[in-house]
Amino acid sequence: MVENSRVNRDEKAECYQRALVEITAMLEGERDEVARMATVSSVLAGAFDYFYWTGFYRMQGGELVVGPYQGTPACLRIALDRGICGATVRCGESLVVDNVHVFPGHIACDPRSRSEIVVPVWDAAGMLVAVLDVDSEQVGAFGDVDREGLERIVAAVFTAQETPCQEERDWG
């Protein structure tokens, strides 16, 4: 487990690389999107001690609905015009927020969260299917290394792999 205050950038990057290797090995041959999200949340939450809430919100019917996560109970649904998660969907790029309390429209599911990173999740067809949201109790916990590490994991797990077609999503 990596403790944020004690590691340098290289150690953090190595931890992301180890997590990527572990996740891709565990998910080999697994196409189910929820199983992949559950595995990513679990491995990441166990790898970094400064991850207070780690999980996914999935695009469902024009809003974000909570998916697999590790952490305290979270808001179930987020409209796309709200929160850091909604802002990430609107701009289509990762957002790193050093102090959530000064971010306009931030949704405080848990007041202990102080900083946050949200990464868009694209499928192989180029559809934005979810966001990966990580909160920390520390102010300014996330930086470039976290953004790059999380984006690489999301790309490897959800974008580089064939995903179920829409019919399979809807009907299993």
Ligand code: SME
């Ligand atoms: N803070 C997020 C809401 C989700 S929770 O952090 C789990 C937001 O502002 O979108």
